[in-house]
Amino acid sequence: MLLKYCDMSGKVKADYLILETDESHVPVVYSQLKLDTLVVLNFFRDQLDRNGEMETLIQKINGFCKTFEGNLILNGDDPNTARLGKANPKNTNVKYFRAEPYAFATHKIFEASEGRFCPFCGEPLEYEFYQYSHIGKFICKKCGFGNYEPYITASGIDLDKPVFTADGHTYSPKLNSIYNVYNMTAVAAAAKLYGIKQSVTEGVINNYTVKNGRMENFMLGDRKTTLNLAKNPVGANMTLRVMNEMKGEKELLFVLNDNIADGLDVSWIWDINFSIFERVTRVVTSGTRAYDIAVRIKCSGYDQSKIVVRPDLDKAVEELASTEGRKFVIANYTAVQPTRAALKRYIAKHGGKQE
Ligand SMILES: [Zn+2]
Structure with missing residues (x-):
């Protein structure tokens, strides 16, 4: 990115650079660049082969934070993230963002956490409540960890519209998931810190969409189909929630690969809570581990006779589209692009559109 935007003498004509940084490379990248503000959204188990256990990763970033004196903007509803605020007791620039409970917040945890x-x-x-996984309002009754004054809080969250309020401003984002509300609240916190004009912040939060298989919509003929990436148990659980929160019956295609970038170990699928399935009338499975995911779903108690295994992606999409009604597709990391391509091939052959 720096190379792309620098001139012949190596100078970049910008005051600030915003980088999404791979979590395991934070200490490396910011030993080379002057870091003004670090925003941390959450920690979830992800890519075990590469990152190792989550605690290893947190320790890595915590080690970096011990000497960091710049601004730290942290998700105050994630204890694994909020703890970074105590890494350097001398840092007075720690700020927390959080969110009030949304309609599907629970008092009990029901996902791997x-x-x-x-x-x-x-x-x-x-x-006090869980939004999803271990994200929610927590407190340690013994030492008081979790007791802090938030810098910014999202409230009035209504995902049907979708709408939420933060710092007295109401936003209408395009994406209707609770994790997006958290992401956008982090954006609002950073914008507030830098005194960015409210109209600019609103423009960003209200218009940001993300394609590339993240809640992307397709029409397979006249069948509305939503594709979402899920590369770890929390992502998959969130996607199942979004699917459940949709009204009416639907069919699911789950594409599971075990390429190097996915992690060769697919045991993480056993941390997905398939028992929350609601109004899922049929499941098609595909990918290099089509049979593993089929067995996993069967073991959750789902009726085996409603599971169809089609390792070939084109055949899987044909199978999914062979019935009427709403469709949902979950694909893991290296499966997303081939799945998008298969959906597009179906559309080219049988009609429909990509929205
Ligand atoms: Zn404690």
């Missing part, structure tokens, strides 16, 4: 215990004293954390 990380960080149930206080990282400072080992007591179990107590939650």
Whole structure:
């Protein structure tokens, strides 16, 4: 990125650079660049082969934060992220963002979660509510971890519209998931910190969309189909939630690959909570591990006779589209682009469109 935007003498004509940084490379990248503000959204188990256990990764970034004195904008509803705020007691520039409960927040946790215990004293954390996974309002009753004044809070969250309010401003984002509300609240926090004009912040939050297989919509003929990437259990659980929150019956295509970038170990699918399936009338599975995901879904108690295995992607899409009604597609990391391509091939052959 720097090479692309620099002139012949190597100078970049910009005051600030915003980088999405691979989590495991934060200490390396910012030993080379002057970092003004670090925004951390959350920690979830992801790419075990590459990152190792999540605690290893947190320790890496925590180590970096011990000497960092710039602004830290942290998700105050994720204990694994919020703990970074205590890494350097001398840093007075720590700010937390958080969110009030949304319609599907729960009092009990029902997905695989990380960080149930206080990282400072080992007591179990107590939650007022969970938004999803281990994200929610927590407190350690023993040492007080979790008790802080938020810099910015998202409230009035209504994902049907979708709409939320932060710092007295109401936003209407294009994406209707709770994790997007968190991401956008982090954006609002950074914008507030830098005194960015409200009209600019609103323009960004209200118009940002992301394609490339992240809640991307297709019409397979007249069948509305939503594709979403899920590369770890939390992502998959969130996608299943979004699918459940949609009204009416639907059919699911799950594409699971085990290429190097996915992690050769697909045991993470056993941390996906398939027992929350609602109004899912049929499941098609595909990918290099089509049979593994079929067995996993069967073991969750789902009726085996409603599971169809089609390792070939084109055949899987044909199978999915062979019935009427709403469709949902979940694909893991290296499966997303081939799945998009297969959906497009179906559309080219049988009609429909990419929205
Ligand atoms: Zn504690």
